[in-house]
Amino acid sequence: MDFVRLDRADTVVTATRSLSPDSEVERIAIRSAIPSGHKVATQAMAAGDPVRKYAQIIGYASCDILPGDHVHTHNVAFRNTDTDYEFSTDLRAVAPAATQDYFMGYRRENGTVGTRNYLAIVTSVNCSATAARMIADHFTADVLAEYPNVDGVAAFVHGTGCGMADSGDGFEALQRVMWGYAKHPNHAGVLMVGLGCEMNQIDWLLEAYGLKHSETFQTMNIQKVAGLRQTVELGIAKIKAMLPIANQARREQxxxxxxxxxxxxxxxxxxxxxxxxxxxxxxxxxxxxxxxxxxxxxxxxxxxxxxxxxxxxxxxxxxxxxxxxxxxxxxxxxxxxxxxxxxxxxxxxxxxxxxxxxxxxxxxxxxxxxxxxxxxxxxxxxxxxxxxxxxxxxxxxxxxxxxxxxxxxxxxxxxxxxxxxxxxxxxxxxxxxxxxxxxxxxxxxxxxxxxxxxxxxxxxxxxxxxxxxxxxxxxxxxxxxxxxxxxxxxxxxxxxxxxx
Amino acid sequence: MDFVRLDRADTVVTATRSLSPDSEVERIAIRSAIPSGHKVATQAMAAGDPVRKYAQIIGYASCDILPGDHVHTHNVAFRNTDTDYEFSTDLRAVAPAATQDYFMGYRRENGTVGTRNYLAIVTSVNCSATAARMIADHFTADVLAEYPNVDGVAAFVHGTGCGMADSGDGFEALQRVMWGYAKHPNHAGVLMVGLGCEMNQIDWLLEAYGLKHSETFQTMNIQKVAGLRQTVELGIAKIKAMLPIANQARREQxxxxxxxxxxxxxxxxxxxxxxxxxxxxxxxxxxxxxxxxxxxxxxxxxxxxxxxxxxxxxxxxxxxxxxxxxxxxxxxxxxxxxxxxxxxxxxxxxxxxxxxxxxxxxxxxxxxxxxxxxxxxxxxxxxxxxxxxxxxxxxxxxxxxxxxxxxxxxxxxxxxxxxxxxxxxxxxxxxxxxxxxxxxxxxxxxxxxxxxxxxxxxxxxxxxxxxxxxxxxxxxxxxxxxxxxxxxxxxxxxxxxxxx
Ligand SMILES: [Ca+2]
Ligand SMILES: [Ca+2]
Ligand SMILES: [Ca+2]
Ligand SMILES: [Ca+2]
Ligand SMILES: [Ca+2]
CATH class of the missing domain: 3.40.50 (Rossmann fold)
Known part of the structure; x- marks a missing residue:
């Protein structure tokens, strides 16, 4: 196909390859070469008329446009519509599906459903990145072979978590990310690892979101555990203890x-x-x-x-x-x-x-x-x-x-x-x-x-x-x-x- | 020692453990309990007198201070000195060392000296992070055993490089970082890996800083190479070709x-x-x-x-x-x-x-x-x-x-x-x-x-x-x-x- 029409109400179609001046779209002879991806008028538009694509007004003709014309910045002007916001005036009712579809997921205790079954190591700050990676790296395919229902041990490592304000948009966004990963239904268990003195304190998060330690939700920090090696060893032990629990998860309809x-x-x-x-x-x-x-x-x-x-x-x-x-x-x-x-x-x-x-x-x-x-x-x-x-x-x-x-x-x-x-x-x-x-x-x-x-x-x-x-x-x-x-x-x- | 004096000119010393009211510092009886890390006056200061630590005025006495007094926020006020900047008025001549010291470093062609001898994989954007890690991960200790003079293949991976302005402080800072790692004397060779459509274009960097491709400076991007697997394979081949060259480096005085x-x-x-x-x-x-x-x-x-x-x-x-x-x-x-x-x-x-x-x-x-x-x-x-x-x-x-x-x-x-x-x-x-x-x-x-x-x-x-x-x-x-x-x-x- 040489062109695509996105909606019946559109006044243009889009060329899907370069069209030479002797081509047609919808039986309209085009009036100049049209580069691939560019628009062709399929009806006449007088100066000031709306130009429609996606059934929406994408601009207004800045001069008279004939069927077959190339439609682009040379003959379309944009008018800002910011000031006339409307609310709830284009609500298209959703018809429920004729048949209910299903998938095989992991239903968690709180009712949410996972599509994968990971154990997660979530870091609060870059300063615990290597510790988290080293813990995760321990769990090779060989080590995990005993736990066929576990998709892996994933480390979530990043470049932020300190050197930042202790409140406001950035801090709150990071806390929400941490909380979201801690509670994600694709996680059968979570270990949070911090340094100890970072701005993004794990304990503040637990307090803010009411997270409680459990067999499958553990936290630790390097300063308290006293160094990288011990942190990695303790982290490996904590994840090992979660593996049999995570392995009990089963997919269900x-x-x-x-x-x-x-x-x-x-x-x-x-x-x-x-x-x-x-x-x-x-x-x-x-x-x-x-x-x-x-x-x-x-x-x-x-x-x-x-x-x-x-x-x-x-x-x-x-x-x-x-x-x-x-x-x-x-x-x-x-x-x-x-x-x-x-x-x-x-x-x-x-x-x-x-x-x-x-x-x-x-x-x-x-x-x-x-x-x-x-x-x-x-x-x-x-x-x-x-x-x-x-x-x-x-x-x-x-x-x-x-x-x-x-x-x-x-x-x-x-x-x-x-x-x-x-x-x-x-x-x-x-x-x-x-x-x-x-x-x-x-x-x-x-x-x-x-x-x-x-x-x-x-x-x-x-x-x-x-x-x-x-x-x-x-x-x-x-x-x-x-x-x-x-x-x-x-x-x-x-x-x-x-x-x- | 119960306290530390940082300069002879200081009017205070710092307690290195909690001092009870019957203690002395520099033969001065202290006048109240002093918590560890806090300051004790070693001379009398009248209200308005400077308080010195590090041989610098850290504030002014806000009331009369007696020798042995606890010196802190209750009796010290801070005055902003922002407005009276002086330039080059405290230049202490550096006496050249009596003996010239040496170390064993890697002298590079451009005269700079490295303390380590790495091959580096530098990423332009997070979208090439996994590719870079996979290339680096290929070079295990076993693979590198043949190249004893190479300290390793390091991947420099980060969370930025796109979704940013294409000029200004942030863009320029990122370009400088990339340039700095590309030219670092601890790198015997560098492979830059990008996605292709990112804001932080590798080609722009080469142009801006006049970097030229060579046996030990190579670039590639995933879109051009056509996918992750091929990128990783090509990257491994490129690093393999650099290894014998990097291995020729020798430490010298x-x-x-x-x-x-x-x-x-x-x-x-x-x-x-x-x-x-x-x-x-x-x-x-x-x-x-x-x-x-x-x-x-x-x-x-x-x-x-x-x-x-x-x-x-x-x-x-x-x-x-x-x-x-x-x-x-x-x-x-x-x-x-x-x-x-x-x-x-x-x-x-x-x-x-x-x-x-x-x-x-x-x-x-x-x-x-x-x-x-x-x-x-x-x-x-x-x-x-x-x-x-x-x-x-x-x-x-x-x-x-x-x-x-x-x-x-x-x-x-x-x-x-x-x-x-x-x-x-x-x-x-x-x-x-x-x-x-x-x-x-x-x-x-x-x-x-x-x-x-x-x-x-x-x-x-x-x-x-x-x-x-x-x-x-x-x-x-x-x-x-x-x-x-x-x-x-x-x-x-x-x-x-x-x-x-
Ligand atoms: Ca995936
Ligand atoms: Ca610092
Ligand atoms: Ca600092
Ligand atoms: Ca997008
Ligand atoms: Ca996007």
Whole structure:
């Protein structure tokens, strides 16, 4: 196929390869060469008329546009719509699925459901990173062979935890991450390891969140234990004691509603918003129909499209929370001598993206069309079902770390340029936006959404394929990134404030 | 000994254990119980008179003080001296050492000298972290046995490199870190590994710093190589090709002037400013006498004592550079909704620290008494000899990463609470401030500066012991942290701006 139409209401289609001036789209002769990824008008638009893509107004004709015209920055102007926010005016009812789907998960005592069964070593500060790695490294495949129901001993190590303010956004975000990993349903047991004098005190966390020591929740610090070697030895002993308990876990049939999927993209290309993201959006709608949860994130990447999400908010309060995040980000970037200017870069424009809205719509497409049921802080426990939003940077590891901390038990990651991302304890499914990259990086890509263009597969078909893989991976099927052993170095808590 | 006098000009001494009211210091009967770490007046001070410690005015008597009085917040007031900066008014000439000292180092082609001989895998972004670790993990002790002159293959992996502004302080700092590690004299060869679409582009770095590919300087990215497995295989092949070259390096006699030592403290206690830091300061003076270099850092921790460093600046321009850093930090913390208020915390005060100046003097004591020859940005190449200052946070791994990037081939780290810090490629020597901790963490501490109190060893003797260990470790002696295998997870580039 030479072009793709994203919605019947659209006034443009997108060329999927370079079109020469003698080509046609939808029986309309094009009027100039159209580069791959660029838009062609499929109807006349007078100056001032809206230009629609994704069934949304992405801009307004800045001069008269004829059918077959190249539609881009030379004939489209963008008008800011920030001031006319609407709330809950675009609520599309979710039809419950005809059949209830199931997967085989680990149901924990508190009712949450895991898709993997790890023991975790969570560090409070970089100063305990080596200790945590050494403890985890002890548990080789050989040592773990006795415990076939345990997926591994994972160390969550990072670069922060001290040299930071002892309150405020950054401190609270780090505490939420730690709490989220401590309580994650993919963890059968947790050992927290600190140094002792760090700002991010483990004891403060226990107090703040009411965590209690138990057979499968232990804490220790290097200063108290008196040195690295003893800490590693004691840590190994503590994990050894947890292994038989963790090994008792068994997969059982759980409804699909127990899935919580992190919706993520990284290394986007011109096709992200056309293939993989809409397909993932459809998969998210299928999740919602099952009563499951999809968690969109990456606040800077939906900037400019937030007024569409507020219309989908189930209540004005949910919409207002989203606007609160947008305001926070404008302040955060300004304070850091930057700006939220997410306008298409020269590279984006060369790829065919005309306005900020078109760009953000491409990213937001991962969230499908269901009502927005909740808006969460970074790493905050996601408590509503359906389509939700979590504040986070766009930066993949930092964003996914927040989503997993919030309770996601699966991650779905779309990529155009290609990525070797993997995550623990929740596994990542990677979806390629184009078939060329999917072939080139076939050992990294789980699904080729480029087939929407290269083979004419529909967005809905591809979305169902993604959704069905959610059920299989949640039941234990190994993803490409898991097969390659990824996920040990991608834990990156979002570091918000000054490093001091 | 029950107390310690830090300078003959001081009007106070510091109790080294709790003193009961019937005790004496310097034949003066004390007038009340003095807690350990607190100060006793050794002469009368009228209200308004200066209170001296470290030969510096740490505050002014707020009422009349008698010999034997407890001197603390109840009778000392602090006056801000920010406004009367002096430049180059306290330049103490450095007498060249009577004998030239030597160590056995690796002299590189460009004239710099290494103390270790590593191959390095440097990552541009977290997205290539697992690839870098997998490449390094291939080179086990068995594989490296053929190359006895190579200390190891080290992977430098971090959490940043994308989701950041493409210019400004944060971007430039990260580029300097990458450049510094790429050119570090402890590296016989370097492989840089990226993803491909990250903000911190390897190619931009090569261009900005004029780095050229060679047999021992190679770069690659996952997207171009087409996936994780191929990247790891190619990376292993590239490192294999460097090993025989790296193995040709031989230690040769080098003058002590080729040493550049990172002066660092972390997990400080009441004794840091009394034992380990002054001893390290004396070692720094010995380095300076040899024409070698000491690099003090941790800008927030010298805050309040910067007017003493400007007096030691060899030129007003050097002093002004330091004041520029102070202003930058005031802005940085204010922008991040914090402040540079480094006033003694309740814990500090309980430990006996009365004013911000007293606290900062304790940290600055690591820098000895020699003239300040240069002030550098974070991770900037340190080009002057003698006592220098580099901008950095106090946070240990971030600060040391900058110091090593700046060219330090040794790190000396004082600690009171205890730390299991280690670093690559430059090894870390850890100095305990108190004998109790030194014993408790004996496998982590290289030197016990607590002996200044517990055994009456002089600051000068302990400083010489530290300096002599510099020469031995620079020649290949294994530090405690090296023996324990630390240094693979402590690479933490300072992340300055917004994560987006
Ligand atoms: Ca993205
Ligand atoms: Ca992302
Ligand atoms: Ca994975
Ligand atoms: Ca410090
Ligand atoms: Ca420090």
């Amino acid at each position: 759980c409804p699909a509603s127990d899935l919580m999927v992190a919706l993520q993209c990284g290394g986007s290309d011109a096709w992200s918003g056309v293939t993989a993201n809409p397909a993932l959006g459809y998969a998210c709608d299928l999740l919602t129909a099952q009563g499951a949860t999809g968690v969109l994130a990456e606040t800077p990447e939906i900037y400019g499209a937030e007024h569409l999400l507020t219309r989908r908010a189930v209540t004005p309060a949910v919409g207002e929370r989203l606007l609160g995040l947008i305001k926070w980000w404008e302040d955060y970037t300004a304070r850091n001598n930057g700006s939220m200017d997410n306008n298409p870069s020269p590279g984006n424009k060369a790829g065919g993206l005309t306005t900020i809205l078109e760009k953000s719509l491409g990213a937001a497409a991962k969230g499908g069309t269901s009502p927005l049921t909740g808006v969460y802080k970074y790493a905050e426990p996601v408590r509503s079902r359906g389509f939700t939003f979590m504040d986070s940077p766009g930066y993949d590891p930092a964003s996914v770390t927040g989503q997993i901390a919030g309770g996601c038990n699966l991650v779905c990651f779309t990529t155009g340029r290609g990525s070797a991302f993997g995550s623990k304890p929740a596994p990542t499914i990677k979806v390629a936006t184009n078939s060329e990259m999917a072939k080139r990086m076939s050992e990294d890509m789980d699904i080729d959404a480029g087939e929407i263009l290269s083979k004419g597969v529909s967005v809905e078909q591809k979305g169902r394929e993604i959704y069905e893989m959610f059920l299989r991976v949640a039941s234990g099927e190994v993803t490409k990134s898991e097969a390659q052993g990824l996920g040990d170095y991608e834990f990156v808590p979002w570091q918000i404030g000054a490093v001091m | 080098c003058p002590a002037s080729d040493l550049m030592v990172a002066l660092q403290c972390g997990g400080s206690d009441a004794w840091s400013g009394v034992t380990a830091n002054p001893a390290l300061g004396y070692a720094c003076d010995l380095l300076t006498a040899q024409g070698a270099t000491g690099v003090l850092a941790e800008t927030p921790e010298i805050y309040g004592a910067e007017h003493l460093l400007t007096r030691r600046a060899v030129t007003p321009a050097v002093g002004e550079r330091l004041l520029g850093l102070i202003k930058w930090w005031e802005d940085y913390t204010a922008r991040n909704n914090g402040s540079m208020d480094n006033n003694p915390s309740p814990g500090n005060k309980a430990g006996g620290l009365t004013t911000i100046l007293e606290k900062s003097l304790g940290a600055a004591a690591k820098g000895g008494t020699s003239p300040l020859t240069g002030v550098y940005k974070y991770a900037e190449p340190v080009r002057s000899r003698g006592f220098t200052f580099m901008d950095s946070p106090g946070y240990d791994p971030a600060s040391v990463t900058g110091q090593i990037a700046g060219g330090c081939n040794l790190v000396c780290f004082t600690t009171g609470r205890g730390s299991a810090f280690g670093s690559k490629p430059a090894p870390t020597i850890k100095v305990a401030t108190n004998s109790e901790m030194a014993k408790r963490m004996s496998e982590d501490m290289d030197i016990d500066a607590g002996e200044i109190l517990s055994k009456g060893v002089s600051v000068e003797q302990k400083g010489r012991e530290i300096y002599e260990m510099f020469l031995r470790v620079a020649s290949g002696e294994v530090t405690k942290s090296e023996a324990q295998g630390l240094g693979d997870y402590e690479f933490v580039p300072w992340q300055i701006g917004a994560v987006m």
